[in-house]
Amino acid sequence: MGAIDISESHKAVVDEKECVECGVCVRNAPCPVKAIHFNELEWPRILRRFFSDPNFSHSTTTKGMGRGTAEMKTNDVTGRYGRGEVGIGLELGRPSTGVWFKDIEKVTKHLAPLNIGYEEKNPLTVLLEDPDKGIFKEEVMGEKLLSTIVEFKVPIDKLLETLKYIKELDGKLDTVYSVFICTRAEKDGSLPNIDLLKHNGYWVSPNAKHNVGMGRPYFMNDSPAEVVERSC
Numbered sequence: 001m002g003a004i005d006i007s008e009s010h011k012a013v014v015d016e017k018e019c020v021e022c023g024v025c026v027r028n029a030p031c032p033v034k035a036i037h038f039n040e041l042e043w044p045r046i047l048r049r050f051f052s053d054p055n056f057s058h059s060t061t062t063k064g065m066g067r068g069t070a071e072m073k074t075n076d077v078t079g080r081y082g083r084g085e086v087g088i089g090l091e092l093g094r095p096s097t098g099v100w101f102k103d104i105e106k107v108t109k110h111l112a113p114l115n116i117g118y119e120e121k122n123p124l125t126v127l128l129e130d131p132d133k134g135i136f137k138e139e140v141m142g143e144k145l146l147s148t149i150v151e152f153k154v155p156i157d158k159l160l161e162t163l164k165y166i167k168e169l170d171g172k173l174d175t176v177y178s179v180f181i182c183t184r185a186e187k188d189g190s191l192p193n194i195d196l197l198k199h200n201g202y203w204v205s206p207n208a209k210h211n212v213g214m215g216r217p218y219f220m221n222d223s224p225a226e227v228v229e230r231s232c
């Protein structure tokens with residue numbers, strides 16, 4: 001984050017306001033006298049560590065690790081998005097830029113008229129005071145994160161309208177963002193949203209993730225509503 005300043009006296013000082021508690025400085029530049037170390041953090045500052053340091057899990061929010069949920073990438077196991085549905089991830093912030101909660105809230109407030117249901121297992125969702133209006137709990141608003149992902153799903157016929165809403169955020173956020181979209185491949189291997197997006201002027205970079213042997217589907221008949229428990 002550029003939070004470490006080394007003055008002319010060669011004393012390093014961490015700007016606590018900008019530091020996101022990612023732990024990179026502790027892990028990558030081990031100090032022989034342990035002058036750089038992890039501090040005990042209180043709520044809500046500890047949110048910075050949960051979202052920014054991959055070695056810590058969200059023990060006070062979702063008990064998981066990371067900036068979003070894993071299920072988006074493992075849709076073929078979880079069946080979170082069925083046919084006719086599109087999962088959308090709006091990734092906010094990057095190393096060196098970060099993202100403040102005030103900018104995350106700008107996004108969730110802006111999307112509120114779409115009446116989207118945020119992904120329950122995403123660690124951001126439990127921090128929303130009013131999910132319908134996209135308002136976060138006041139106590140977290142002073143926190144900064146390395147990055148985070150706003151996750152939700154929409155019917156495929158609402159995809160273009162949703163992307164139009166997201167595009168209106170251009171130039172209004174004090175950070176960078178990217179959008180990723182998850183759909184189930186059709187039985188012939190095609191992806192239903194690719195042509196739709198291309199014909200409407202979007203630059204699309206399709207890719208897939210193969211977790212060979214990592215899990216068997218929890219769902220049947222392509223419908224997430226018919227999820228069944230199976231051992232993996």
Ligand code: SF4
Pocket residue numbers: 001002003004014018019020021022023024025026
């Ligand atoms: S914890 Fe991360 S953000 Fe904070 S000073 Fe270290 S490297 Fe920079």
